Amino acid sequence: MDLEKMSLDEANNIPGMIEESEKKLLYVIAQTLPLEDGDSIIEFGPFFGQSTNCIAQGLKANSTFGDKCNFYTYDSFECNKNGWFGPQVLLHAKKAEVSELVKTEGEIVNFEKVFYHFMKDYIEAGIVKSIKSELLNSEPPAGKIPLLQIDSPKYYEELKIILEKFLPLTKVNGFIVFQDFFYQWSATIILPVAILIDRGFISIQGSAASSLLCQIIKVPNEQDIKELDEQMKDEEDCFRFFELVINRCKIETLDKPEFFLPKITLAQIQWLYQRKKYKDARYTIIKYLKDGNPFHLRLVDTFLELLGFGFSIRRLFEMDQSIEKQETLSGAGKFKKEESKI
Numbered sequence: 001m002d003l004e005k006m007s008l009d010e011a012n013n014i015p016g017m018i019e020e021s022e023k024k025l026l027y028v029i030a031q032t033l034p035l036e037d038g039d040s041i042i043e044f045g046p047f048f049g050q051s052t053n054c055i056a057q058g059l060k061a062n063s064t065f066g067d068k069c070n071f072y073t074y075d076s077f078e079c080n081k082n083g084w085f086g087p088q089v090l091l092h093a094k095k096a097e098v099s100e101l102v103k104t105e106g107e108i109v110n111f112e113k114v115f116y117h118f119m120k121d122y123i124e125a126g127i128v129k130s131i132k133s134e135l136l137n138s139e140p141p142a143g144k145i146p147l148l149q150i151d152s153p154k155y156y157e158e159l160k161i162i163l164e165k166f167l168p169l170t171k172v173n174g175f176i177v178f179q180d181f182f183y184q185w186s187a188t189i190i191l192p193v194a195i196l197i198d199r200g201f202i203s204i205q206g207s208a209a210s211s212l213l214c215q216i217i218k219v220p221n222e223q224d225i226k227e228l229d230e231q232m233k234d235e236e237d238c239f240r241f242f243e244l245v246i247n248r249c250k251i252e253t254l255d256k257p258e259f260f261l262p263k264i265t266l267a268q269i270q271w272l273y274q275r276k277k278y279k280d281a282r283y284t285i286i287k288y289l290k291d292g293n294p295f296h297l298r299l300v301d302t303f304l305e306l307l308g309f310g311f312s313i314r315r316l317f318e319m320d321q322s323i324e325k326q327e328t329l330s331g332a333g334k335f336k337k338e339e340s341k342i
Helices: 008-012 020-032 050-060 086-095 112-124 156-165 187-198 222-233 240-250 262-274 278-290 297-308 314-321
Strands: 040-044 070-075 078-080 103-105 108-110 129-132 145-150 170-178 202-208 211-216
Touching: 008 020, 008 050, 020 050, 020 145, 020 170, 020 202, 020 211, 040 050, 050 070, 050 112, 050 145, 078 086, 086 108, 112 129, 145 156, 156 187, 156 222, 187 202, 187 211, 187 222, 187 240, 187 262, 202 240, 240 262, 262 278, 262 297
Parallel strands: 040 070, 040 145, 070 129, 145 170
Antiparallel strands: 078 108, 103 108, 170 211, 202 211
16 A cells, blocks of 8 residues: 555544544555546545545645646534434534534534534645535536445445445446445445445455445446345345355455354344344354354344344434435535535
8 A cells, every 4th residue: 555645643632433444445445546637536425524535635646636636525514412323423513523514403403514623624735525405405516436445324224325326437447445344234235335336237356344335346337226226126136145245345454354154144144133134133143153263242232232222223324324315515526516614
């Protein structure tokens, strides 16, 4: 990895939930990615901007990132303080001593000013263009997309929006980073990614902590996305893709596979349990242990988290997603919309 020009201290000054290996991965991809005029790098779910900073640092060091290239981040910057994400926002803002920048009205938490605070220099330099938008209302810019960094959705219903609108605009040999892919709550993210791998649209290139790095082999069209959607509706058939992606990952060089790879099995168990397939969930656990796979204390803690939430966080997640959002866009990323006055 060419990390000579990267400042980890700069990235670490921003509160976030990604590990050092993920920060380095984002920097290196952005720094080495060959770009053409009109290309747009896209990030979904930048949170306070730690991952954004790593990408921005890389682009700043990339000689092909010219005036006609863009880096857009998409986020609603709002959530419910009682939902899945709200407590994380408040906790990280407090730790970073920026709680005064978090706006709370009733149960709604808005953290846009925190993002702007940490990314101000890159926004004002024109490197980062922030778009405040609900995922459902997010629209891609003109041009091609050589890099997608996806963190916001944890469910297929939300990822589907990105697949339909943004994936057909990607470039062959471009990259997608699926953050929190190796995560016990990401079952319906794991399955469509596995289908894309199986159908030859993307290939696994490695991982960093919970992030999966994939390269675009073939750009899917609208019909391809519709066919993927039909496969996702057939639960009996798509279940097999858990094993497919586990086997594919086993032949790759992964970051800390003994810890992160078993999380796909835990996601598989969560998926089964939520669908009341209790016997299948039990069989999956037994088979995993009989096959001699690791189940150390950190994984036990992860399993206890699944158990503690009744194997579903959908209700909490929907609290974050049900907020009425304004359609205004912020920063320099406006698309015929008034800039937000931060």
